[in-house]
Each structure stands twice: as structure tokens, then as C-alpha cells.
Amino acid sequence: MNTGANPHGLALEPEAQAFTEASEVIPYLYTVPPEAKRKMLDELQARPTPRPDADDQWYLVDDRPDAHPAVPVRIVRPRNITGTLPVLLFIHGAGWVMGNAATHDRLVRELAHGARVAVAFPEYTLSPEARYPTALEQCWTVATWLTKEGPGLDLDPTRMGVAGDQMGGTIAAALTLLASRRGGVEFLHQTLLYPATAAGFDTESYQVFATGYALRAEGYRDFWNQYCPDEAARLEPTAAPLQAGLDELAALPPALVITAEADCLRDEGEAYASALRRAGVPALATRYSGVTNAFMMLDVMRGTLAADAAITQAAHAIGANLHS
Template sequence: MGTKPHSIRTKRSNLMSAITIETGQFDPTTQKFIKALAAQRAKPIDQLSITEARAVLENLQAHPVDKLPVAIEDGILPIGPTNEVSVRIIKPVNATSDLPTIMYFHGGGWILGSKNTHDRLIREIANGANAALVFVNYTPSPEAQYPVPIEEAYAATQYIAEHGDDFDLDSSRLAVVGDSVGGNMAAVVAILAKQRGGPRISYQVLFYPVTDANFDTASYHQYADGPWLTKPAMEWFWNTYAPDLGSRDQITASPLRASIQDLAGLPPALIITDENDVLRDEGEAYAHKLMAAGVEVTAIRCLGAIHDFVMLNPLVATPPVRAAIRLANETLRNVFSAEQAQSGQEYERGHI
């Protein structure tokens, strides 16, 4: 006879709600993280004020963690609907040449998140991919709502592509990367670049992306109460970002609703999802749809992980986080190296 799995009953805390946790469903460190949150008995994040909700993530990400050294440059770009978008450009220290460029769009439900919450992650990506990373501080919701943040994201990408030399960037080698709603924005920027004739994007990396304003997938039903990210939290995020329900049908809000023709010709993609996540199925559905459109796609699901796992500092040492970041960095580094080699060959042929 098999042994009955041991169950732990948790209380809803911050992004999570009551859920039965079966031993073995989560990475051990992740399971401890979930239990610790439950013990706090805090209000769910969707029941907090905007200020309180933002503080939850900022405080959580203050968890002590080692950070790789980088060179930092902060600036304001005269772009987008507001004509003012701040960015942080980080580079590996002692970079000796113009580096390829990563446009990074952060997660946090379009409401939360900042250069502080994602500091450790973006340092890892810049160093691991050997690239300059441009972190876009798009205007959060409710201060700005769809389509303003996504237009800021696209405008920042276009500006950096056109003015990379001003920042000592090789923006001819350009990738878009994002986590959660930032994955949504990276995907949409790639779509807008196709629609508007540029800039040319080499690659897209989407960590557990939001791809559809639809709360009726199997993973939404399975993980409606969490752990960590819940259906009520996602509904709150969408209601704050895109309160006009009709706007959610637009492919620049819900890229999964794009046609095969809309997606054909988009840059290759790496899409990383996690097992215990309301967003799992829509991320994987987007991967399948890109494949159907003829886009080169690598899609990976990390077992034992939860939403935001790549970003969360308390989980930084877990095997799923290490593997996901390593895969993303190696993929980007290989893409950029191949493009540099191809550019060199074309230059030589032109001077024979």
C-alpha cells in the first residue's frame, strides 16, 4: 500500500490564499517560503491599498542576498505619451566594448515592482548574458493605465535602438526580456515592432508571462487560491491596468489573442513557466501559438516552482531559479555571439 501524502493547511497571506500543499509538489525551500508567509496571516494583496501593496513586495525583496557588481547609469528618456520615461542602464563592470542590449520590463501586476525589487535579478542577467541591460521604469497603474505603460515600453525600446551609441550600446543586437506582466510587455513590444516596422529585435525571453485576460484556464482553477499568486490578485491587477474590458481584447493587452498572421515573423522566444501558477497555461498556450506561427520557440516548465520564482530573493538559491536564469543567460549570450559573428562575416565580404 502507498503512503498517504502529508498535507499542510495554510492560511491566505499576501498573494496567496488557503491551499492544501502536498509534500513533493514544491521545492523544499519554496515550501518553507510559503509556510512562512502563511504564518504571517497578513491581508491578501488585493485587499490592500496601492501604497501598502507596493510596500509588501519592496519589503520582501529587502531579503539579504548577494548581488553581482555592475556599472549603473540612471537617465530620463524624452519619449512616450508622458514624454518622460526613466531608465536604469546596468553593465558588467570593466566592459571594454559596446555591449549587446537587453530591454527589461519588470513584473508586479503593472502596479508593483521597481528597480529595487528586481535589482538582484537584472544584475544576474546583465553579467550572465554579457550585455547591457536597460531597465524601463514604465509608469505603473493606476497612475497610468493601458495603453500608456506599453507605449512607454515600446518607445523606450525604439529610442534605445536608435540612440544606442549615446549610451555606448550595440543596439543592433537587441533582445526584450520580462517577467510576469513584464513578460506580457516584452511580448507586446515584439508585436508592435513588427506592426510598426521596427526596431529589429533579435530575441525575446518571457518568464511566466501574462498573455491573456482570461481567468478560466485549468491552471487558474487549480491554483485560484495560490500559492503566492491568486486569481483575485490577478483580477485586481487587470482591473487596475485595463479597467475598460473591451480594451483587453486588443493583442497589445492580450497577446494570446493575436492571430497566426500577427505572430508570424516574430523573433525567436524562450518561454519559462512554473508548475504552481495560475498563469502557467496561458504562458504555454502562447508558446504553442508562436510555434504554430512558425516562430522558433523553446518552452520550459520548472516543476516545484511558484509564480515570480526567478525574481523572489528568498528563493534565489533554489534549483529552479538557478536553472532558469542559467538557461536564459546562455541563450541570450549565444544569440548575441552568433549575431556578432555574422556581422563580422558580412563586413569582411563587403571589403574583399
Template sequence: MSSKTPSEVKAAEEPHSEIAGLLQQMGAAPAPTFESLSPEGARKLIRQMFPVPENPEPVGDTMDLSIGDEGIPIRVYIPEGEGPYPTLLYIHGGGWVVGDLDIYDATCRAITNEADCMVVSVGYRLAPEHKFPTPLEDCYTAAEWIFETAEPMQIDTENIAIGGDSAGGNLAAAVTLLAHERDGPSFDHQVLIYPVTDHSFDTTSYEENAEGYLLTKPAMEWFWEHYLRDDLDGKSPYASPLQAQTLQGLPSATVVTCGFDPLCDEGAAYAARLEEADVDVSHHHYDDAIHGIAQMLVDPMDLTRGRELISDIATDLQQTFN
């Protein structure tokens, strides 16, 4: 699928009916904004927004482990059937400040079943307690762990992908850049779900979707402020992958963008740059969707567009693994 330039990723006239209803419900009972809260307050808010279901979607098995010198938590989702398993390293979103393994449990379970692959979800350390590049280095440690423990973990080293959503998409893209630079772990594919790719707020999608669609421009400014040590960090390609001098030699990519998302244009721009660098890109654009739909898989937020997103990225992963 040819990638699209920012000028081609327009929003629909209005959000999907399910999403419009959700936004209306949220507007009727408004919650505090992220930027009005402390980091810990924001973490409590996100846990309230995405509670862990009593009966999660079943998978073959799960394991909670800790890795590296820092004891980074990971959760391994094992599909039905016998290994070795094609594997996705999944990095959760949350603006580098919020989010954890539990909040993204439903997403990882759905990918495990839809793509019929093992998913390794990494609970990297969060900002502002651990600013850039610590979260990135934690994710890189997880990438190395996957390859180092492939045999006992029944991981198929010929079929390993990396992915994530939002800030997790940012970290996934940065890990592939860092691995290429260090001649480190070699991934077969990257899945970037509405990724943060640039420390900049001057795109058309930031202007048109600054407020009203769950993720806001003020919230993103707050997230970046907590993540970076200073503005100079924002110019690093490992914080802003779109600013990398070259993207040549990177693994093939699935890039997801949503029409009513401040990050839409920078995601499309990254897909276009990957394609310009002769990287095979599959760009899925949901013109009537908002940021965050990959998490919205549990009642009362079990969205059609969220399920379609999981199905689309699972198809891409299966094509890569086969």
C-alpha cells in the same frame, strides 16, 4: 526545444523543497492579500517582501537615466569588458500596479553577469494612475531609445533582445507585436518569463493554482481591474497577446512557465502559438516552481530554481547573441 501545449505543462507532485519551505514560512506569518489593499498599500507590501540588499551583486557599472518626454526612469547595467555590448531591454513584473527598478535590481544584475550583456531596465508608469496602454507606450519609448542611442551607449544593434517577467513578460510580448505593426524596433529575441498573455481566468492552471502559491487568482483579477480601462481593452492583442490574429514575423522566443502558477497554461499556449507561427521557441518548464522565482535571488529567498531560471535564459541569450 519544442514548446509544450497547456495539457503538457503539469505541476510536480509538490513544490521544490526550498519553495515549500518558503511557502510554509509565509503561511506562518501571513501578509495582507493584494486585493485587500490600495495600490499604494500593495506597493509598500512588495517593497517589504523584496528589500534591496546592502551589498548587491557587482556588475561592471550602472547608470540611472531618464528618457522620453515623460522622463521615464531606466537603469543601465553594464557588464565587464569593452563594448559595444549585446543588450537586453528588461521590463519588470508586478501586475502593472507594483514593482520598480530597485525591486528588480538583483534580477537584472544576475542576467547581466550570466548572459554577459548590457541590461536596460525600464521603470514604466504604473496603473491605476496610468492605465493601458500607457505602460506599454512607455516600454515602446524605451525600445526606441535603445536603438536611437545605440552608438553613444555602446549597444550592439545586431544583438538586441527584449524580455520581462509576469506583467513585464506581457509588456515585452506586446512591444514586439506593436513594433512589428509599426515597423519599429527590430529585436533579435524575446524572453517571456511566466508571462501574462490573456485576459481570461478559465484555464486549468488558474483552477488548480488559484490559492496557496504566492500569486493567486483573486490577485490577478485585481491587477487586471486596475490595468484596463474597460473589458474591451482586454480583447486587444496589446493587452492579451494570445488574442493576436497572427504571431508570424516575431523574433525568436524563450518562454518560461512554472507548474504551481496560475499563469502556467497561458504561457504554454503562447509558446505553442509562436511555434505554430514558425517562430523558434525555447520553452523552459519548471514543474516544481512557483510564480516569481526570477526575483528570489537574495537571502532569505535565494532559490535554486531562481538561479537555474537565470542560467537558462542567459544560455538562450548567449546563443542568440553569438
């Protein structure tokens, strides 16, 4: 049963309008179990979609067996580019509950190709099987592994950036905080694609886009409940980066924050970019009109003008900062 997409009558791009209509069907994503959620995303991303050629290799990072499960890591390189490359640590989104190398394959290839970098993609343990901070610590272990082992893999850890989409953007931002606190890892740039940066659910965009725009407000609440059910822990900056003070933000790398017009997460993503600027960090926030959350990752929205422009913008920012 369809309950009404785009209730505010926004001028969405056709692919985004079609996706919102397809999403407004009961049962909603947030009402089904995690395995059903994963199956839905896997099937959605399984359709043939053009993507750049790339070479890849899998590794198993098991540097902290006492702290968390081993982490499979996929290294993706643009085809026909040899030699040592800068490396982008990409943390996938899809609510901390879904997502894997297959669901994000096209986006990862496009960023690798456009930025002329290698992309390291960790398949962290999903929630609710693992709760905060397990996924964050797994990704930190991968960052330290890249720093230590990168030169032997033709990866240059002195030219490393971090990126993430949606809830992966939350972890990516948190990794820059850990790098500042712990040392031993240096990120030259952070690229946050429609990130979650807070857990208050109280911004204007949360109110306006609570229903009718693919990912509902209740869906985001469900993701947080799966990942970090402890409300006190949600006040930690490494869980919700907008909680960080200006003194801590001042030590972070330059940022590109991309947001979508019709998305609950829009305002908090832009607020994080503003906080970085107030702290003296170069941070560009770009809002793409006519689309919803996940417009860069979802193959059904790859045909939008917004996705094409945003992927180009992100790849340029990554390449410019890691090749300089």
C-alpha cells in the same frame, strides 16, 4: 491568520513552500491598496542577497512628452566588460502595480552578467496611476530611444532583445508586436518569464492554483483591473498577446518562455509558446517544477534549484541570440 498553503500537496522546493506559507496570511495582497502592495514588495526585496558586480547609469527618456510621462531608464552593465555590448530591454513585472529597479536589481544583474549584455530597465508609470496602454507606450519609446541613441552609449541596437517577468512579460511580448507593426525597432529574441498572455482567467492552472500558491487567482484579476479595466481593450493583442493571430505571430522573434508549476499563469504562458510554434516561430517552453510565480525574481526563492537553473537558461538564451 494562515489559511492553508499548498492545498494540493505538491512537492515544492523548501523555499517555495515557505513563501507560499508566508503568503497565505490575511490580508491578502490583492485586498490592500497599491501603496501598501508596493511597500510589501519593497520590504521583501530589501534583505541582503548576493548579486554580481555591475556598473549602472540612469537616463531620463522624454522623447514623447505629448504622449506620456518621461521614463527613467537604468542601464546596467557587467563589471569589467568594456566596449559596445548587445542590449536587453527588460520590462519588470509585479502586476503592473509594483516593482522598480531595486526589486529587480539582483535578477537584472544576473542576466547582464550571465549573458554578457547591457540591460536597459525602464521604470514605467505603475497602475492604477496609469492605465493600458501607457506603460506599453513608455516602453516602446525606450525601445526607439535605444535604437536611436544606443550607439552613443556603447549599446548595439542591431543586437537587441526584449525580456520581462510576469506582467512585464506581457509588455515584452506586446513590444515585439509593436516592432512588427510599426517598424524602426528590431528585437532578435524575446525571453518571457512566467508571463501573463491572456485575461480569461479560465485555464486549468487558474482553477487548480486559484488559492494556496502565493499569488491567487483573485490577485491576478486585481492586477488586470488596475492595469486594463476596459474589458474590450483586453481583447487587443498588445494587451493580451495570446489574442494575436498566427499571421501576426509569424513575424515575431524566437522566444524562450519559462513557466512555474504552481502558478495560475502557467497554462497561458505555455499556450503562447505553442501559438508561436504553430506560426513557425522557434519557441522553447520550459516548465520548472516545485516553484511558484516570481521564483526567479524574488530573493526568498533565489536558493531554489529551479531559480538557479532558470536564470542560467535565460542568460544562455539571451547571450546566444544577441552575440550570434
